Amino acid sequence: MKEAWKRWGDEDERGALNLIGQDEVRRAVSLVRSGEVVSLAQPLSSKTPGPKHRCGLQHFMNRDGGDYAAGGRRPGGFQFSEDSVVMPLHIGTHIDALCHAWYDDELYNGFAGNTIRSTTGAARLGVDKMPPIVTRGVLLDFVKLTGQPLAPTHSITRSELVEATAAADVDIARGDAVLIRTGWLESQNGRADVSFDEEPGIDVEAALWLAQQDVALIGADNYAIEVLPFTQGHVFPVHQRLIRDYGIPLLEGLSLAALASRGRSTFLLMASALPIVGATGSPLAPTAVL
Template sequence: MSKEAWGRWGAEDERGALNHIGPAQVRRASALVRSGQTVSLAQPLSPRTPVPKHRAGMQHFMGRDGGDYAAGARRPGGFQFAEDTVVLPLHIGTHIDALCHAWCEDCLYNGFRGQGTRSTSGALRCGIDKMPPIVTRGVLLDLVQLIGAPLGSIGRSDLVRAAEAAQVAIEPGDAVLIRTGWQEAQVGSADVCFDQEPGIDVEAASWLADAGAALVGADNFAIEAIPFPAGTVFPVHQRLIRDFGMPLLEGLVLQALAQHRRSQFLFVAAPLPVVGGTGSPLAPVAIL
């Protein structure tokens, strides 16, 4: 059983690789801001946002709207308001996986027991509420620009080449964002296939972890290549989430960022602190 990061930040640690981000990394990242322009890296969310078949989609309904007033609802002093409710899975659109999201052999990151994740209580360990706001240097590795599409399995050598093309070295605390082109190809599709996509392999994942990346994100569904190599099941999830305590940021929108030709930028994201949650939708931003 691999335990590369277990105990590195103490036996009770539930933040994992995000411990690589400290005040020095935040200050360094802030110094990258030049124009102050912001670029959203998030998908819009609606009941039409695609999800895999095993996952419920988003529901959105109004609790109070203009129709209530048209039907005679009181308007004290002329005041009117609208409010709505959203029911959605935490792993939808652009979202981040908590360290309790995936485990193997009944062990979460840092050796915590997977049996502590239950529907009645949520995750007792490594829930999304344990994840801090993320402010650090973002690094874009643009495989579309380097190789083109379609892509298959992305290996260590591909990431090395992309980093060299971007003239950047991965350093501790970085948020490494990988553009595969998969999300761009799915936009507007009535039948998104979640059973086949380009993504990194285990060797590439280990290279990022060994370099001290705080998180890895991509513009695809699962970060890793699907179908999986023969005899494996979500090997990159196991390697990064469980072994290294590294959260995965899935479903990014990276085309607009790539058009700015900036390989380094201030990256900001914060998950919803859902107590015991296994992940969270979020709206990450690149500040140029």
């Protein structure tokens, strides 16, 4: 299935983010009332949890106070510190680029899967092709709706999304970024044995309903947006349909409790990926402006 292919031309690499135009930006900016800025990002450190097939974050100091204590030069009295980080790009709060998932050897818009190489990265649809995101955010808060975090393996259906949208008193519109609070991330706080095998999330029909509303972006406070484990015979079916078929990037690992506590369902959302050439994703620090 190729629902959004060629919609914005044969060479398009932005996908559904094309749905955010100047009108959508102005609409989003008009939502700012108090001017309060709320971070939606997890802190990043060696303790940030991740699935076992990915290395954790490694943080190294290249220059620190110990260098001067050991007699390091300080010309003109000047001293400084600097550091380096090694980490997977899909860690903590991050966005999936359109080259991250595909099937049948074809990426979004019909680009070939073999254009992604270990030596050069993604020749097409890398995260560097993703524009800055400034649009209306819509929070669908299932913790508020149900009174508690959703149970592990709970599959959010299309009808439940419609119910949550009604509870938020909002209509999903073209160019929106829909953020789903399941309570999964909050339920993992303080745990040393975070499981990435079970989580509540949307099913395929729910994902397709969002895509059909012309959303630009879908995010959630969980690892994969979609429910885990998968049904028999399927592997990341929501990723396949949204990223490959509709060109919708996924914003994973959001921290949504602070935003939910403000009682706002719509807000100005701003986020920008690191423009790493040929990368399949990027950590980022999205913000909601109220």
